[in-house]
């Protein structure tokens with residue numbers, strides 16, 4: 001019989017935002033009240049202050065508050081003039097919005113497979129994709145076989161771990177591509193870039209964050225932020241954020257309403273000073289999972305790489321937006337954990353190249369084997385800054401219980 005935990009069963013949610021709010025409820029209520037009393041609801045002082053705070057936190061020259069991570073990418077692509085006749089390289093193993101925005105501006109998403117250890121887009125897969133699908137035209141631009149001009153790479157720092165930005169930078173320079181960082185899941189994550197350590201979002205031309213409530217820095221609704229180096233691009237982004245308007249009621253480009261709400265900025269401004277502490281707590285929880293898997297002897301579980309580039313003298317700072325393991329019999333394990341009231345999630349069950357809405361791109365099953373394998377084998381366990389060690393131990397015991405019974409039930413193989 002597998003050993004059962006010695007304490008009472010408990011319910012372990014994937015994410016619990018309750019404690020965070022209890023700790024900050026007073027300053028958050030005050031900040032909301034300030035906005036209501038000020039009658040400044042759109043692009044007021046709270047948005048300005050929060051943009052400035054993000055610049056300071058990330059060491060980014062410019063920050064533009066927007067309505068969501070999705071709208072951030074949409075505005076970026078519009079401001080860079082990427083549209084019909086263009087192609088943009090990205091990963092098929094990400095949240096839909098990354099490729100959705102590329103398609104919405106009329107450009108073609110060009111997928112490159114992931115690295116199986118980091119789950120991030122693989123630089124060598126991008127090089128292969130360029131060699132296989134693209135040719136350099138007479139003007140030195142890379143074009144796909146169907147004639148689209150390759151304009152940009154959108155790497156996604158998935159689950160809170162930075163992509164190999166040095167390699168991606170090299171590729172983008174070589175092929176004259178813009179590097180647009182999808183840092184929606186990775187605010188605060190770092191990478192040893194050039195001479196210093198840089199924060200996610202600040203290593204390409206432009207990057208963006210999402211403040212969707214469940215992200216590491218969550219708003220009370222939808223919100224996002226763009227960071228960039230170039231002042232002209234920042235000005236363009238501000239214009240696109242407000243219907244391409246400037247001065248008022250004079251529109252020289254077609255933008256949209258991509259504004260960050262004053263109330264959301266006020267709430268996020270209260271939370272930002274705690275982000276580093278929360279990231280450290282997430283890292284401690286990740287370390288504890290590792291120690292617990294070792295304690296119960298679960299050596300077959302592949303835990304997230306914390307510093308994947310250590311062999312090259314590079315350290316890396318994971319912020320564990322998700323704690324994703326790779327396991328055998330994933331779906332049966334998930335069912336077992338569900339019975340034990342331990343909530344898990346699958347990010348993501350289907351690669352974007354296999355999504356129905358992208359059928360017109362002409363990809364098929366088997367095109368991105370590492371993405372497809374990750375979609376079959378990975379499972380996200382509960383993680384958030386305040387998660388208790390008891391809850392984590394309970395989850396690991398339940399996983400050990402599952403594999404213990406599985407091994408006992410399995411016919412012996414030789």
Ligand SMILES: *Cc1c(COP(=O)(O)O)cnc(C)c1O
Nearest residue numbers: 068069070095097184210211212
């Ligand atoms: C959350 C997310 C987005 C979109 O952000 P929203 O604020 O929800 O619009 C984009 N890309 C990735 C990788 C995300 O996780």
